[in-house]
Amino acid sequence: MSNTLIDGLKERVSQAITINTSVGVILPSSNYSDMMQALFEYMSSRNDHFWVYLAISKPYENIVKQFEYASQMTNIRFIDCVSRAAGITNKDPNCIYIESPSYLEKIIIEIMNIFKEVGDQLQKTLIIDSLTSLSIYNDNALVTEFFTHLINRTRLKDIHTFSLAIEEEMDDYINKIMYLRSNKIIKLRESFI
Amino acid sequence: MDLVKVQLTNSEFLSTGIEKLDNLLEGGILKGFTTLILGSPGSSIEILSKQLAVKGKVLYVTTDETEQEVMDAITRFGWKPEHIEFTDIATKYSKSVLSREKKRVSIYEQRSKLKLKELIEIGSSGVMPAVKAQEDFLAIFSNSAKTTSPEKIILNSLDFFLSMYSQEEVLRTLHAAKVANIERAGVLFIIMTKGIHGEVFERKMEGMADCVLELNVIQKGSTFERFLAVKKMRNYAKKIGIARYAIDSDGFVLEMIERIM
Amino acid sequence: MTNSESYVYNQNRIGLNENENAKSSCPCITGIDELDQKLGGGLPSGNTVLLVGSSGSGKTTLSMQFLTNGAKIGERGVFFTITEPLFKLTKNLEKFDFYDKKMIESGMVNLIDLRIISERLGLDAEKYTVEDASALLEILKDIADELDVKRLIIDSITALCYRLQTKEMIRDFIFKLGSSLASMNCTTILTSEVPPNEVKYSQYGIEEFIADGIIFLGDVDRKGDLIRTLQVIKMRGTNHSRTKSAMSISSKNGIELTPLLKSRV
Ligand SMILES: Nc1ncnc2c1ncn2[C@@H]1O[C@H](COP(=O)(O)OP(=O)(O)O)[C@@H](O)[C@H]1O
Ligand SMILES: [Mg+2]
Numbered sequence: 001m002s003n004t005l006i007d008g009l010k011e012r013v014s015q016a017i018t019i020n021t022s023v024g025v026i027l028p029s030s031n032y033s034d035m036m037q038a039l040f041e042y043m044s045s046r047n048d049h050f051w052v053y054l055a056i057s058k059p060y061e062n063i064v065k066q067f068e069y070a071s072q073m074t075n076i077r078f079i080d081c082v083s084r085a086a087g088i089t090n091k092d093p094n095c096i097y098i099e100s101p102s103y104l105e106k107i108i109i110e111i112m113n114i115f116k117e118v119g120d121q122l123q124k125t126l127i128i129d130s131l132t133s134l135s136i137y138n139d140n141a142l143v144t145e146f147f148t149h150l151i152n153r154t155r156l157k158d159i160h161t162f163s164l165a166i167e168e169e170m171d172d173y174i175n176k177i178m179y180l181r182s183n184k185i186i187k188l189r190e191s192f193i
Numbered sequence: 194m195d196l197v198k199v200q201l202t203n204s205e206f207l208s209t210g211i212e213k214l215d216n217l218l219e220g221g222i223l224k225g226f227t228t229l230i231l232g233s234p235g236s237s238i239e240i241l242s243k244q245l246a247v248k249g250k251v252l253y254v255t256t257d258e259t260e261q262e263v264m265d266a267i268t269r270f271g272w273k274p275e276h277i278e279f280t281d282i283a284t285k286y287s288k289s290v291l292s293r294e295k296k297r298v299s300i301y302e303q304r305s306k307l308k309l310k311e312l313i314e315i316g317s318s319g320v321m322p323a324v325k326a327q328e329d330f331l332a333i334f335s336n337s338a339k340t341t342s343p344e345k346i347i348l349n350s351l352d353f354f355l356s357m358y359s360q361e362e363v364l365r366t367l368h369a370a371k372v373a374n375i376e377r378a379g380v381l382f383i384i385m386t387k388g389i390h391g392e393v394f395e396r397k398m399e400g401m402a403d404c405v406l407e408l409n410v411i412q413k414g415s416t417f418e419r420f421l422a423v424k425k426m427r428n429y430a431k432k433i434g435i436a437r438y439a440i441d442s443d444g445f446v447l448e449m450i451e452r453i454m
Numbered sequence: 455m456t457n458s459e460s461y462v463y464n465q466n467r468i469g470l471n472e473n474e475n476a477k478s479s480c481p482c483i484t485g486i487d488e489l490d491q492k493l494g495g496g497l498p499s500g501n502t503v504l505l506v507g508s509s510g511s512g513k514t515t516l517s518m519q520f521l522t523n524g525a526k527i528g529e530r531g532v533f534f535t536i537t538e539p540l541f542k543l544t545k546n547l548e549k550f551d552f553y554d555k556k557m558i559e560s561g562m563v564n565l566i567d568l569r570i571i572s573e574r575l576g577l578d579a580e581k582y583t584v585e586d587a588s589a590l591l592e593i594l595k596d597i598a599d600e601l602d603v604k605r606l607i608i609d610s611i612t613a614l615c616y617r618l619q620t621k622e623m624i625r626d627f628i629f630k631l632g633s634s635l636a637s638m639n640c641t642t643i644l645t646s647e648v649p650p651n652e653v654k655y656s657q658y659g660i661e662e663f664i665a666d667g668i669i670f671l672g673d674v675d676r677k678g679d680l681i682r683t684l685q686v687i688k689m690r691g692t693n694h695s696r697t698k699s700a701m702s703i704s705s706k707n708g709i710e711l712t713p714l715l716k717s718r719v
């Protein structure tokens with residue numbers, strides 16, 4: 001299939017993540033699944049990293065169904081913010097479930113708690129999937145405050161962040177905080193394909 | 194049931210002690226019958242309960258007034274009971290409350306008997322000490338008829354037991370008392386306030402009783418009219434009737450009698 | 455009447471202040487990091503703190519965490535429960551990682567059911583007389599002294615007062631409790647149950663007068679989701695933060711705090 005496309009994406013992800021403490025990715029929804037594939041392949045190839053994956057776009061179950069190898073990885077933990085609110089009551093030791101995407105403080109607490117237990121020999125990286133999903137459940141101002149707060153705290157602990165935003169769901173607010181709080185913005189265009 | 198039939202063939206009645214009421218009942222209460230008297234507040238049911246005690250060999254079980262208070266009231270009306278004995282639960286109850294009060298005052302004494310370590314151990318054990326056995330007033334009631342053999346037992350009132358025991362427990366005891374009453378061929382009056390124990394329980398009581406009398410007070414303009422109704426009479430449908438009554442210095446006076454047939 | 459009351463009241467206040475000076479300045483750490491930070495190290499040692507919240511707000515959990523964290527650094531504690539029986543209390547506790555049965559077995563954490571004690575002493579479980587209340591207070595103090603505890607919890611002061619019949623009795627009891635606690639060498643949490651969505655710190659309106667500090671557990675509504683909050687309303691002897699924190703309760707970490715995001719809540 002479009003292996004060159006995935007490889008190309010992986011290359012861009014790799015470069016951005018290694019150099020920058022906070023990366024923002026703005027992508028059209030048509031490229032979302034390609035991005036996911038590239039991201040998961042990249043994550044599974046890096047044993048020197050520890051990943052926390054914040055799932056707001058879709059439930060953890062769906063993610064591991066698509067990328068079965070992700071559930072076998074020992075250096076990734078998931079925080080699922082949508083299952084409980086959707087009435088899904090599954091349990092998985094690899095995943096922390098949060099009752100609602102509006103429990104922003106709880107999300108921060110859980111993220112920091114997971115990283116607290118990770119040794120310094122691993123590069124700690126947080127994936128936020130996605131900021132635009134978060135803004136569906138919360139006022140923009142609150143998402144801004146959350147993101148600012150999160151970036152401040154993760155930087156203090158040398159945790160890198162990799163935040164996704166779907167172009168069609170974005171407004172000026174999200175756009176502004178992405179640009180303000182990220183060291184590097186990756187903007188994918190359909191023309192890129 | 195069979196025992197009741199035996200009594201029916203003897204067709205013996207016991208006078209209530211109130212002539213007009215005997216008339217309304219066409220002779221009195223059939224021996225072996227259990228009679229429930231329901232009274233709404235203000236119906237002077239407590240006067241009736243005492244007036245019933247004048248005729249015959251009576252055991253009066255009193256829960257709210259002491260024996261002395263009952264006798265004082267009877268004397269005030271100038272009644273002379275033929276033979277009356279008492280089971281004075283009111284006095285027993287106030288004694289038991291009083292002794293508990295006394296116990297409470299001595300908390301410092303209690304405390305000094307216990308070592309602190311012991312107390313800490315008890316408090317950490319999580320085990321509640323068994324509730325101290327209180328006098329069983331229901332048992333006192335059901336045993337009271339066994340020693341004497343009265344013709345009439347008047348229980349005034351069931352309200353007391355219902356405030357202390359579950360309805361099931363009370364019903365069980367009453368069933369036993371009813372059977373004993375049949376065997377004794379006596380009459381048993383149970384007095385209960387109407388409308389405070391729930392409709393279901395009232396139905397159950399009415400179902401259990403052979404005869405149900407009901408005292409009602411109805412306000413008509415600025416005056417109150419009092420009615421005594423025979424609501425139920427087992428095997429004697431024609432006895433269902435109603436009478437207006439008043440209270441004067443002689444007690445209950447039944448005025449106008451009306452049959453509902 | 456009014457005169458003698460204000461006299462009692464003043465005496466208590468003076469008593470508390472004197473003790474405050476006499477007590478060591480080393481704070482009594484709660485072991486809940488963010489709370490200790492807020493408090494500038496911990497609860498001031500020897501203080502009496504009113505922990506206020508509606509039912510289910512986390513008062514019992516926070517108190518227990520305070521007690522077990524104390525045990526971990528060698529400070530013995532006692533928990534007097536009034537509403538919840540011990541089996542229920544321990545059953546809930548066992549769900550939390552901060553709880554270790556060994557703390558009970560070693561006597562570092564003591565759980566005592568005040569209802570059982572008052573029952574054993576022949577008190578009416580629902581109603582206390584003035585003497586009952588005073589006697590119970592003395593017993594409380596004696597037990598705390600005997601066990602030599604540094605941390606003491608009464609859960610809840612509301613349930614204790616509920617058993618007193620009149621406002622005067624409650625007032626009298628609260629002030630006696632205040633001077634009793636002030637004379638003890640331990641840091642105390644009194645839990646106070648208030649109706650939900652009400653900004654008041656106690657059921658009877660006087661419990662807060664004997665408290666050196668008030669911590670309020672509440673919640674804020676965010677688009678229909680309730681977020682638990684914790685706020686230090688007052689804390690004598692510290693320069694504490696008054697900001698509202700969001701509070702999380704989890705089996706793994708018990709109670710945790712993080713700054714509350716406030717935008718357009
Ligand atoms: N293991 C747990 N994980 C998350 N929440 C819990 C857990 N155990 C109890 N809770 C929550 O904590 C609250 C109980 O707190 P508790 O301390 O008993 O409240 P309070 O004493 O103020 O009534 C409940 O609302 C319950 O939902
Ligand atoms: Mg509680």
